[in-house]
Amino acid sequence: MLLALSWVYRAAIACDRMWGWRTARPVPSLDGRRVPTLVVGNWVVGGAGKTPATLAILAHLQASGWTPGVISRGYGRRGRDGAWVDPHGSEASEVGDEPILIARRAGVPVVVGRDRHLARTLLLQQAPEVDIVVADDGLQHHRLWRDLEVVVVDERGAGNGQCLPAGPLREPLPQRLHDRTLVLYSAGVATLSLPGHRAQRQLSGVQRLEDWSQGQPLAPGGGWGELHHRSLHAAAGIAVPERFFAALRAQGLDLRATHALPDHDPWLQVPWPAGTTDVVVTEKDAVKLLRQGARLSPTRVWVARLDLCLPPDFKHTLDQRLGRPSPTAPGAA
Numbered sequence: 001m002l003l004a005l006s007w008v009y010r011a012a013i014a015c016d017r018m019w020g021w022r023t024a025r026p027v028p029s030l031d032g033r034r035v036p037t038l039v040v041g042n043w044v045v046g047g048a049g050k051t052p053a054t055l056a057i058l059a060h061l062q063a064s065g066w067t068p069g070v071i072s073r074g075y076g077r078r079g080r081d082g083a084w085v086d087p088h089g090s091e092a093s094e095v096g097d098e099p100i101l102i103a104r105r106a107g108v109p110v111v112v113g114r115d116r117h118l119a120r121t122l123l124l125q126q127a128p129e130v131d132i133v134v135a136d137d138g139l140q141h142h143r144l145w146r147d148l149e150v151v152v153v154d155e156r157g158a159g160n161g162q163c164l165p166a167g168p169l170r171e172p173l174p175q176r177l178h179d180r181t182l183v184l185y186s187a188g189v190a191t192l193s194l195p196g197h198r199a200q201r202q203l204s205g206v207q208r209l210e211d212w213s214q215g216q217p218l219a220p221g222g223g224w225g226e227l228h229h230r231s232l233h234a235a236a237g238i239a240v241p242e243r244f245f246a247a248l249r250a251q252g253l254d255l256r257a258t259h260a261l262p263d264h265d266p267w268l269q270v271p272w273p274a275g276t277t278d279v280v281v282t283e284k285d286a287v288k289l290l291r292q293g294a295r296l297s298p299t300r301v302w303v304a305r306l307d308l309c310l311p312p313d314f315k316h317t318l319d320q321r322l323g324r325p326s327p328t329a330p331g332a333a
Contacts, residue, residue, distance in 0.1 A: 006166035013163070013171045017142045026145050033326055035124060036132050036147040041139025044168040047239030047263065048154040049186030049201055051098050051284065052308035054136050056199075057150065058106040060315055061132060065325045069130035071119040072099045073137060074112030076264045082113035082122040092288045097264060100287040102136060104215070116144045131326050140170050148321050150182050157191035182317060186308060197314035202307055203247050206280060209301040213290050218305065224251050227302065233257045233272045233279045237265030237288075244282055248304065253280070261285075270296065280304055 026034070040057060042048040054070070061068045074083070074096030085095045087103035087110075095112045103110040109127040113119030116138045124130060138144050139151065159168040173192070177183065183196030190196060205222030219226070234255050236244045241260035249255060259271035267288040272279055278300045281289065286303045289296065 002166035003162070006163045009165070010163050010172055013140070016140075017171070026147070031128065033131070035130065035326075036322060037120065037135060037145055038132060038322070039135040039138045039141075039144065039146040039149040040152065041135075041137050041149065042152045042154075043139070043170055043173060044153075044156060044159060045164065045170060045239075046156075046168065048152045048156075049199075049308060050137060050152045051101065052201055052306050053150065053152045053184055053186060053199070054102060054134060055105050056308040056310050057318070058102070058108060058134060060310060060318065061134070062106075062108075064319060066132045066322075067129050067325070068106075068108050068132045068134050069123045069127050070099070070102055070106070070108055070110040070134050070136055071116050071123055071138070072096065072102070072110065072112050072135070073114060073116070073141075074099050075137075076266075077112060080114045082111055082115075082119045084122075084126060085110035085112060091291075093266065097284050097287050098136065101283050104287070105283070116141045120144070132322070146180065148180050148182065148318075149178075150184050150318075152184050152186050153192055153196065154185075155187040155189065155191055180321075182314070182321075184310075184314060197311050197317070199311055199314065200309045202309065203251060204305045204307045206302050206304045209281075209286060209289060209296075209303055212283070212286060212303040212305075222251075224253070227253055227278070227280070230254070230278050231256050233259065233276050234281070235259040235261065235271050235279055235285065236282050237261035237263060237267065237285050238282055239263045244304070244306075247306075248280060267292075270299075272299065278302065282306065 040050055040054045042050050058068050077094055077096045083095055085099045085103045090100055099110045099112050111119045111123040116135055120133050158173055163169045183194050185196050185198045186201055188198050188200045205218035207218060207223050232253055232255050234245050234248055245258045276299050280302045283303055
C-alpha cells in the first residue's frame, strides 16, 4: 500500500516540477539588477546538515564580496504571509527556529514565507543591498527560479530509494545531475553514486547560553575543557538527535542522560529533571530557550556550535558558477 501511495506521490512531484520549470523565470530586483538565487536543500526528509551547509555557504559568499540575504519557509511557524526575521526579537513560533539561527549566526537579512517567490520579492524590497538570495530548504519549491542549487546529502544517502511514504525521498533521485546542481556530502563520504563534494561537519565548541546569545567568541580550544569531569545531560530537538549526542561523547564529555525531542520541538517545557546542574543543547534549540531564563535556573545551559567545513574544490566550483558580485545598487546601505 505504501509503495502504491509512493507512486502517486512521485507522479504529483513530477507534475509540480514540470509546471515549476515552465513557469519559473529569473526575477531582477527593483532597480533592474540581476540578483542570482542559490537554493540549498536535500532530497530526503529529516536533517541532512542543510542549516550548517547554508551557514557555511553564507560565510563563503560574504568572504568573496557578496551581500547575501536568505529566504526560508520557516517550518512550524504560524501564518502563511511573508515575515521579516528579527534575530533578537522574533519568536520561533512566528518565524521558525532555523531562520532565527541563520539571522543570528550569519548576520544577514532573512525573510520567511510559504511562497518563497513572494518571500524573495519582500527580501529585495526591504534589503536593496542584497545581491544574491540564498533559499534555505527550497529545493522542492519548483516555482522558485534558481541559478544554482546545492543538494546536501548525509550518511543515509537515499535510504531505501523510495519516495514518501514508502521511503525517505522527497523526490526521485536524478539519473544525472543538472548543470545547475551541486551535491555536497555533509558526512565526509559519498553515500550516492552521483558526483559531489565531501564536506566535514564538526562541533567547533561550546559556551554558556548567555555568552552565545550575546555573540561572544568561543573560548580557546572550543571551551570543551570546562565541561570535562562534569555530570552532564544533553537535549536536542533535531532530526537525528543521536548524531548530536555521539558528537558530544567524541569530545570526551560524560553524558549521564540524553533527551531526544521531535525535530522543531517548541520546548514548551524543559525535558531534563529538576535539579539538573549542566545541560548541553544545539544552537537550533537554544533560540527557543533564550526567553526562558527564569525557568532554566539553576540549570546551566551550554550551547554546542555545529559547523560544516566546505572543501576547497566546492568553493572553487561555487565561485565559478556564480561569477563575481554585481556592483552595489544605487542607494543601498
